[in-house]
Amino acid sequence: MSFFFKLGIEKNGITLLMIRDLDWCVIGAGPAGIAAVGKLIDLGVPPERIGWMDPHFAAGDFGRKWNRVPSNTKVDLFLRYLNAAASFEFKKRPHKFPLEEMNPAENCWLQDVVAPLEWVTQELRKKVQSFVGEAMALSLYQNRWEIKTKDVSVHSKNVILATGSETKGLAYPGVETIPLDTALHPEKLAHIVGQKDTVAVFGSSHSALLVLANLIDLPVKKVVNFYRSPHRYAVYMEDWILYDDIGLKGFTAHWAKKHLDGKLPEKLDRVLVSDPTFDESLALCNKAVYAIGFERRKLPVLEQYEKLHYDDRTGIIAPGLFGCGIAFPQARFNKIGHLEHRVGLWKFMDYLNSIIPIWIKYSN
Ligand SMILES: Cc1cc2nc3c(=O)[nH]c(=O)nc-3n(C[C@H](O)[C@H](O)[C@H](O)COP(=O)(O)OP(=O)(O)OC[C@H]3O[C@@H](n4cnc5c(N)ncnc54)[C@H](O)[C@@H]3O)c2cc1C
Numbered sequence: 001m002s003f004f005f006k007l008g009i010e011k012n013g014i015t016l017l018m019i020r021d022l023d024w025c026v027i028g029a030g031p032a033g034i035a036a037v038g039k040l041i042d043l044g045v046p047p048e049r050i051g052w053m054d055p056h057f058a059a060g061d062f063g064r065k066w067n068r069v070p071s072n073t074k075v076d077l078f079l080r081y082l083n084a085a086a087s088f089e090f091k092k093r094p095h096k097f098p099l100e101e102m103n104p105a106e107n108c109w110l111q112d113v114v115a116p117l118e119w120v121t122q123e124l125r126k127k128v129q130s131f132v133g134e135a136m137a138l139s140l141y142q143n144r145w146e147i148k149t150k151d152v153s154v155h156s157k158n159v160i161l162a163t164g165s166e167t168k169g170l171a172y173p174g175v176e177t178i179p180l181d182t183a184l185h186p187e188k189l190a191h192i193v194g195q196k197d198t199v200a201v202f203g204s205s206h207s208a209l210l211v212l213a214n215l216i217d218l219p220v221k222k223v224v225n226f227y228r229s230p231h232r233y234a235v236y237m238e239d240w241i242l243y244d245d246i247g248l249k250g251f252t253a254h255w256a257k258k259h260l261d262g263k264l265p266e267k268l269d270r271v272l273v274s275d276p277t278f279d280e281s282l283a284l285c286n287k288a289v290y291a292i293g294f295e296r297r298k299l300p301v302l303e304q305y306e307k308l309h310y311d312d313r314t315g316i317i318a319p320g321l322f323g324c325g326i327a328f329p330q331a332r333f334n335k336i337g338h339l340e341h342r343v344g345l346w347k348f349m350d351y352l353n354s355i356i357p358i359w360i361k362y363s364n
Contacts, residue, residue, distance in 0.1 A: 020129060020154050025051035025147055027135045028162035029121060030060020031081070032325025032348045036160045037124050038085030039352045043360060047087075047127035051154055053147065055134045057125065059117040061164050062345075065181035067111040070251040072206050076104035077346040078113045084349045087127070088120045107250035113345070135163075137301040138321075145320060158320040158363045165294035165326045175200065175288045183211040183289040190218055193287065198222040200285035202273075204231045208291035209252040209260075216265050224281050225270045231256055237335075245340045296327040312341070315355050322359050324352060 024045055026036045029052060041047050058064050071078075078099060082090045097119075099112045133149030138159065140146075147154045167180040178199070182188045184207065193199060197220045201211050204227040215223045233256075234247030241247075248256050259265055271281045302308060310317045312331035317323050329341040330351040342351060 020051060020156075021144075022051045022129070022154065022156040023049040024158045024160065025053065025145070025154055025156035026160045026162060027053050027147065028060065028164060028325065029054035029057045030162060030164050030325060031062050031117060031345045032164075032327075032352075033060065033160075033162035034117060034120055034124065035081070035085065035345075035349045035352050036162055036324055036356070037128060038087045038120070039349075039356045041087035041124075041127065042085050043356055045360070048129065050128040051131060051156055052125065052128050053131040053133060053135055053149065053154070055132065057121055057130065057132065059114050059121065061181075062110060063114040063117060066184060067109070067114050068185045068187070069110050069210060071107045071110055071113070072249040072252065073107070073344050073346065074104065074250075075099060075102045075106055075108050075112075077344070078108070078116075079104060081345040081349045082116050082120065084346075084353070087124065089123055090116070090120065092123075093119060135299060138299055139302075139304060140319065140321075143320075158322070158359070160359075161299070161317070161321070161323045161328065162325040163297050163299065163327055166297050167290065168293045168295050169290045170202065170288075170292065172200075172282060172288060175282070175285055178287055178289045180207060180211070180289060180291055183214065183291070186214050186217070189214050193218055193220050195219050195221055197287050198224065198285045200224050200226055200282060200288040201291060202226045202288065203291035203293075204229060205246070205291060205293070206248060206252050208289075209248065209256055211289050211291055212259075212268065213252070213255050216259075216267060220267065222284070223268050224285055225268060226273050226278070226282070227270065228273050231260065233257075240335050242334070242336070244334065245343055294326065314358060315351075316359070316362065320363055322355075324348060324355075330355075 024040055026033050037050060037052055040050055097116045099116060102108055131152055133152060135147050135149060137148040138145060144155045144157055145159045199215055199220055201208055201223060212225055232243050232247045233253050234244055234249045235242040271278060310323045310328050315322050315324050315328055325348055326343050329343050331339055331341050334340055
C-alpha cells in the first residue's frame, strides 16, 4: 500500500493535499454505494485499497430525502439486501432492528430501512478509507483517476459512480415550486401549504400519487393533478412482477384504486396535460410539485468527456470508470420482453453481484 502526502499551494493560501493511491474509489454512500463497497470487499479487494467518498454518509437520498415515504418494495427485499454481502457483517449487529420484526411480505416506511443502512455504513467505514466531501472534478491521468474534493485529491485506478439522481423539474411562471422531497414529507409539507393554496401536482407515478395523498389530507383549497398518461399497477406473478419498475405497488396502488379509479376526493381535479383546459386549470394554481421523474445527478466537472454515456447492461462508462444505482441502472428484459431499468435496493445488489466480477477483470 502506498500513501503520498504532499503540500500544495491553493489560490487562498497553503492547503494540505493528501493524495492517496487506491485501487478502487466509490463515490456516493447511498444504497448503491454501500452495496458496491460491500461487494468489492466480498470479492477479495483489500479494504484498505478502497476509498469511499460522500459529503454525508447518511444512507444517501434514500436516508436524507425519502425517509418519510412508504416503500414500494416489501420488507423481505430490504432484508435480502442487508444479508447479501458478507462484509456488511449484518449478523454482528448489536440488536435487531425494528425492520426485522416486521412481516416480510408487507411494505414498510423507508425510514425503517435507514437505521440498518447507517449501521452497515459505519461498519464499512471502519474497513475502508472514507473521505467526507463532494467530488468536484474527475479526470484520467497516467492510468489513474484523480478525484478532487474541496480539500483532498484522491488517485485511484478505478472509480465507481453511485452518485444518485435529481428530480426533473418544470418552471411555470407565477407558480411557486414546492421541492419534491418537501412534498413527500407530510410534516414539512404541512408547514408550507394552507387553506388559500391551490396546488398543481404534475405526474402519475409512485411519487406523484404519494404527493396527492399527502396534500388531500391537508387543509388546502384545491389540488389539481396534471398527468400525461394513465397510471399502471404492478402485477405480482409467481416468480416475476409485471411493471415492476413503473407500476404502482403497496400504499400508492391501494390509494389509486380507491381515489383515482373510484370517486375523486372533493378537493381533487385531474387534467390531462393535452386537454384544452390545461392553461385555464393551471392559472388557478399558485403552487406546484413536479413529480415527473429523475435524471442522473451531474458531477460538477468530468473532464475529458463531453457527455457521460454508460453501457446499461454492464455499467461500464470509460476505462476504469463504472456506474451503478439509480443514476446508472441496469437495463434488463423481463419475461414478456419489456426492457426495464431496474431500480431498488435489492436490484442494485443483484446487479452488482453479477457485474463487479466483470469490472474487476475489465480493470486488470
Ligand atoms: C420517492 C422514492 C421512493 C423509493 N422507494 C423505494 C423502495 O421502496 N424500495 C427501493 O428499493 N427503492 C426505492 N426507491 C429507489 C431507490 O432505491 C432510491 O432512489 C435510492 O436512494 C437510490 O440509491 P442510490 O445509492 O443510487 O442514490 P442515492 O440514495 O441518491 O445516494 C447517492 C449518494 O451520492 C452522494 N453524491 C452525489 N454526488 C456526489 C459527489 N459529487 N461526491 C460525493 N458524493 C456524492 C450523495 O450525497 C448521496 O449520498 C425510491 C426512490 C424514491 C425517489
